[in-house]
Amino acid sequence: MRNVLTICGKELRSYFTSPIAYLLMALFGLIFGYFFYSATAYFVLAGIRAQMGGQAQPMSINDYVIAPLMGNASVVCLFLLPLISMRLFAEEKRSGTIELLMTSPIRDWEIILGKWLGAMVMYLCVLAMSGVSVALLFAWGRPDWRPILTGYLGLILQGGTVLAIGTFISTTTKNQIIAGAATFSVCLLLWVLSWVSSYNDAPWAQAIAYCSILTHFEPFSKGIVDTKDLVFYISAIFLGLFVTQRSLESLRWRA
Amino acid sequence: MIKVEGLTKRYARNVAVKNISFEVGQGEIVGFLGKNGAGKTTTMRVLTCFLPPTSGTASVAGFDVLEQPLEVKKRIGYLPETPPLYPEMEVAEYLTFVAKLKGMPHGDIPRRVDEVMERCAVSGVRDSLLGKLSKGYRQRVGLAQAIIHNPPVLILDEPTSGLDPEQQREARQLIASLSGDHTIILSTHILSEVEQSCSKVIIINEGRIVAVDSVANLHNRRRGAEKVLVEVAGAAPQDIRKRLELVSGVARVVEHDGRPGTTAFEVEGLEGSAVRPDLARAIVQAGWNLTELRPVGESLEEIFIELTKSEQPKEPKEGELVAQ
Numbered sequence: 001m002r003n004v005l006t007i008c009g010k011e012l013r014s015y016f017t018s019p020i021a022y023l024l025m026a027l028f029g030l031i032f033g034y035f036f037y038s039a040t041a042y043f044v045l046a047g048i049r050a051q052m053g054g055q056a057q058p059m060s061i062n063d064y065v066i067a068p069l070m071g072n073a074s075v076v077c078l079f080l081l082p083l084i085s086m087r088l089f090a091e092e093k094r095s096g097t098i099e100l101l102m103t104s105p106i107r108d109w110e111i112i113l114g115k116w117l118g119a120m121v122m123y124l125c126v127l128a129m130s131g132v133s134v135a136l137l138f139a140w141g142r143p144d145w146r147p148i149l150t151g152y153l154g155l156i157l158q159g160g161t162v163l164a165i166g167t168f169i170s171t172t173t174k175n176q177i178i179a180g181a182a183t184f185s186v187c188l189l190l191w192v193l194s195w196v197s198s199y200n201d202a203p204w205a206q207a208i209a210y211c212s213i214l215t216h217f218e219p220f221s222k223g224i225v226d227t228k229d230l231v232f233y234i235s236a237i238f239l240g241l242f243v244t245q246r247s248l249e250s251l252r253w254r255a
Numbered sequence: 256m257i258k259v260e261g262l263t264k265r266y267a268r269n270v271a272v273k274n275i276s277f278e279v280g281q282g283e284i285v286g287f288l289g290k291n292g293a294g295k296t297t298t299m300r301v302l303t304c305f306l307p308p309t310s311g312t313a314s315v316a317g318f319d320v321l322e323q324p325l326e327v328k329k330r331i332g333y334l335p336e337t338p339p340l341y342p343e344m345e346v347a348e349y350l351t352f353v354a355k356l357k358g359m360p361h362g363d364i365p366r367r368v369d370e371v372m373e374r375c376a377v378s379g380v381r382d383s384l385l386g387k388l389s390k391g392y393r394q395r396v397g398l399a400q401a402i403i404h405n406p407p408v409l410i411l412d413e414p415t416s417g418l419d420p421e422q423q424r425e426a427r428q429l430i431a432s433l434s435g436d437h438t439i440i441l442s443t444h445i446l447s448e449v450e451q452s453c454s455k456v457i458i459i460n461e462g463r464i465v466a467v468d469s470v471a472n473l474h475n476r477r478r479g480a481e482k483v484l485v486e487v488a489g490a491a492p493q494d495i496r497k498r499l500e501l502v503s504g505v506a507r508v509v510e511h512d513g514r515p516g517t518t519a520f521e522v523e524g525l526e527g528s529a530v531r532p533d534l535a536r537a538i539v540q541a542g543w544n545l546t547e548l549r550p551v552g553e554s555l556e557e558i559f560i561e562l563t564k565s566e567q568p569k570e571p572k573e574g575e576l577v578a579q
Binding site for chain 1: 304
């Protein structure tokens with residue numbers, strides 16, 4: 001475990017000594033802030049219209065603001081996550097520092113877990129930028145905090161999955177750009193897989209749609225924690241890290 | 256300390272190392288000598304558990320590289336051809352990171368980092384970014400990370416490449432100073448380096464070992480009879496030649512160009528006879544000035560070229576281990 005933390009700390013330092021960490025945090029903060037503004041503005045407008053129309057039904061800020069906001073955030077993250085994971089192994093392979101890691105008395109899975117954890121913490125820092133907007137909601141409204149919590153849980157699980165896939169792809173190349181682009185393509189593909197089910201009801205279409213990362217996120221954004229979604233994400237993370245381990249091992253054999 | 260038996264490493268298209276065997280004892284400094292692409296780096300990578308062997312075995316301190324890689328890695332300090340540095344880290348910070356990776360107890364790390372920086376003369380740049388260091392400093396930090404956990408075995412892949420002559424000298428001194436407690440394998444294609452710092456040489460060519468011997472023996476092996484260069488001033492060449500030929504044990508005298516005012520001869524002695532004292536006495540007794548008297552051996556360079564020129568290894572001599 002000590003080795004995992006050593007690697008994790010080193011990764012975090014790399015992120016925060018380069019502009020990438022600040023760029024990603026600023027980018028996400030900006031985009032999330034814009035979405036938050038739009039959603040609340042629409043909520044206020046809808047609220048006024050409802051009052052003028054004489055409908056006195058209470059409107060839920062969770063349904064109008066938080067659920068769409070979380071949905072948007074999950075899509076934005078699909079774009080940002082490859083930027084976090086692309087350098088993990090590609091950079092070490094290019095600069096030759098992989099030789100230091102692989103000739104040190106630590107196990108391959110410790111290297112992988114450390115790097116993945118480092119990327120996760122980086123991702124959490126990015127997510128934290130949305131905290132300002134959410135805090136504003138609490139300051140001037142009374143939203144239910146539980147769907148917010150599950151929304152973040154969903155974002156973290158989805159992010160973990162993408163990062164695990166990205167970590168694997170990063171082991172396959174020396175080139176960060178290629179690693180980033182490939183991860184991004186895979187993420188995009190995993191996102192649009194769900195569209196299949198919209199025009200086809202066949203079992204195979206359902207099966208394919210089930211593999212989409214975003215379909216499993218939706219329940220979280222609505223405050224539902226379903227075991228099948230948890231299992232999906234956690235097994236996807238395990239699979240990603242396992243394949244990474246095999247890939248790292250094959251580096252030795254293929255040389 | 257290090258034992259390699261029948262080691263072969265095959266890449267997708269070519270065989271880098273073919274069935275090599277050698278042993279390195281405790282405390283020895285071994286020079287791994289060969290042209291670029293001879294298989295030096297591959298052998299080192301197998302020893303450091305970076306690459307698995309295709310066949311054969313390698314063990315360090317009794318631990319097999321395939322069976323117990325973690326035990327092997329704990330006991331090895333490795334400096335790859337390009338020092339594995341993270342450009343965004345500072346020197347002290349980097350060494351601390353490596354010390355943790357190597358599993359040193361946390362409490363010992365700060366003291367050890369200071370010690371190693373002192374030893375490798377990088378204390379002055381402890382807060383500099385590795386990416387901003389000059390080549391010489393990078394190499395020194397690379398050496399510092401190799402010795403940080405005080406490993407019994409050091410494997411250094413071309414530790415002096417890319418350094419200027421002054422830095423090379425310093426690096427060699429540093430390596431020599433480590434020799435007491437560590438078993439060292441260093442690869443190089445600089446022959447003088449081997450002559451200066453190594454007790455034993457392994458010459459490798461096209462993936463095969465062509466010679467394993469001590470530096471002194473390598474010098475001797477190509478030199479049956481003693482050859483001496485004599486330079487004399489104050490007499491006519493033919494007189495000197497006559498006098499030299501009279502010295503007992505002299506087989507042949509060949510005249511060379513001397514410096515202005517002197518005459519030089521290459522004197523070959525009979526096998527088994529030491530002619531130098533007699534030569535000196537003869538010249539001095541004749542009343543001439545002896546300006547130079549030195550043995551002419553084949554340099555390691557010539558031996559190296561000779562050995563790596565042909566594919567076929569030389570006939571094995573006593574005290575060496577030659578693999579086909």
